[in-house]
Amino acid sequence: MRTPGSIISGVSHLLLILWLIIGWELSHDPLDFQVTSVTVVSGDEFAQIVAASTPDVTTDTPPALAEPVIDEAAPPITAEADVAPDVAPPAEVTPPADETPPPPLPETSPVAEVAPAPDQPLSLPEAAAAPDLPPSPRPQPRPSDRVAPTPVAPPPPDANISDVVTEAAEPDQPAEAEVVEQPSEAASPEAAATEIVTEAETPSGAPLTSSRPQSRPSRPAAAATPPAEAVAATEPDDATAAAVAAAVAAAASTPAPSGQSGPPMTGAETESFRIAVSQCWNVDVGSLSTGVTITVAFSLGTDGRVVGDVRLTDGSGGDQAAINTAFGAARRAILRCQSFGGRTGYVLPIDKYDQWRDVEMTFDPSGMRLR
């Protein structure tokens, strides 16, 4: 069955075959190629060549090892020195500019003192050795002198109370004489619980149910999860700092001339402002002023600091004395928190200054009233 397609295909194949047969014969230019001359050598000759290019280590007699001299008067080598880890200096320490290697770590490195001795058996983690008690049905309240919306775990016993968490830093050994570093102590926020825990509500410590047979070890992934309290120790302020930093970044990345109204304030921006003030709003829950709701007004400068005075615009839920007390607490919160935690003013987007130049803030402690 002849079709135009089969005819075209047959003609094309025929032309291709003819070109393959005849076409190369029509080309007169030789193809470019390189020629490399090689020399065939035997295995013995190759061994001699290799031997000539590498030093002969077998011909030199190795020197005899010196016998170790044991000084009886010298102090014995302690296990701590052997296992002392190579402690990296704190991040704040600037390495010396020259290439002089740093001096070795002293033997009395405080970190080495806590390293386990090599001959001591490794102890299992406490969690693994503890009996597998059934979890209590609900978390036990933890009493604390400070009550805040976000819990904070008790700080280390030797840590100072501060708004900013810092790690303890020891001065490194002076690599150069002019390097002087002051030691800094660990600092941690004051412990805080999320609710008032009276003595009557303090857990007795007795287990609610009898212990059960130990179950299989939990999966490594679960063990890697940090304890809830440890997370709580870092998260609240971290979250706040992150929110504040995000607001700072947002403000810095979108500079706008003053007076230009940007997009509306986002919920996150308003919320970070609210959180910033609430951190300093100290509520006396046993006071009659707990039933008082007040509204204050104030103005902010472009730097986020209060301009002028904080004014009481409305108050209800108590007599004038209670309203005045509540106003004093609110004013202290607003004025104190503008420089809380090292801030120099509330962190708000500068391109939206027109929207937060004037602020009207209502303080309603009804949710914190003792019930």
Next chain:
Amino acid sequence: MFKTLTFLLSPILAALLLLAPAASAQQGPLRITITEGVIEPLPFALPSFLPETAGSEMITADLARVVADDLAGTGLFRQIPPSAFISQVTSFAAPVAYADWRAINAQALIIGAVSTSGDQLVVKFRLYDVFSGAELGEGLQMVGTVSGFRRMAHKVADEVYSRITGEQRYFDSRVVFVSETGPKDNRLKRIAIMDYDGANVQYLTDAGSIVLAPRFSPSGDRVLYTSYESGFPRIYLLDVATSGRQQLPTEAGEMAFSPRFSRDGRQVIYSLINGGNTDIYRTDLATGQHTRLTSAPSIETAPSFSPDGSQIVFESDRSGVQQIYIMSADGGEPRRISLGEGRYGTPVWSPRGDLIAFTKQNAGRFHIGVMRTDGSEERLLTASFLDEGPTWSPNGRVLMFSRETQGAEGLVSIYSVDVSGRNLRQVVTPSSASDPSWGPLQP
């Protein structure tokens, strides 16, 4: 034509509608509502009081210490150690370096000065709101005696406390209590009086007989208490200044106990056992007239007047278990307000009038608790082997009570706790102490 015009204007109208909220958001102030704060002690700075005359420097440190202890003892304040101070106060009239005090997070600054002339002591102070950069209230000057410097310190602390918290004062007050010595099975008991913080203890009676439940009069000049010196419980009225006393008249065979003054101090309500039945009576101190207020076959005791004197709260076992009831000050049908599990007793009406404190026994433990006057919002503040007998501070903010430890060697002590349940602490006394009754603020 109309359709074309509508087609062209629709996007413009839609854009205007979208922009409308943004435009309105720019008008007016930014409005924020805060519903959650923190509960923490307010840090204050209290430099040592400045001596303005020779010899007064001996008392400046003691004065400042008492003031600081008063404030910090409430749990509402925290003293900033002087070692943290950046600037020093050298003159009472010198301008305040607010920035230095803000830098150490001092929210309140108290600056005082002391001068003496013979036995006369003059104390003056100023209170500053550091973050507002202004004085909080006006400066105050008080005149007293050197021997009474603690009272003047309490006065200073009261002013500071009141100005910052808005609460009524209570530091310059006294507590009458039962001082106990000796083993548990042979205790010697005396009526004693002390400052609210446990200082200046004075004994009003000897240890010749068992004494119980002293109660301050509203003016603080008299004390009611129960004594067994006749072999039966009798109520005595004691004059604090002279230690003179008189027995509340009772008939032969009657036993009276658990007395308490009315708010005007002219009447006494108490329990009287007559014919094997215990009921609540009221006696007019001026006329000696008795009025029986309850007449149930059950035991009614521990009465306490409401602040306005119109009602009485008391405990009764008429339901089979001790519970708390309220009735009119003239008697009448009582209504039960305690509805929880366990036994309720020793109710005391708050000076504010909003709460009733009580002792509760439940599940083998004793509690001090508070509830609304209708019995709602019950809150237990303490829990121990034996807590009982709450008494209110003059401002209704703090409770004192007795706490006894377990065992034959168990001791009884006085504790205090904030009405919020925070700041539970022992009142230090020279010996064991029980049955506290908080007196009024001293003039």
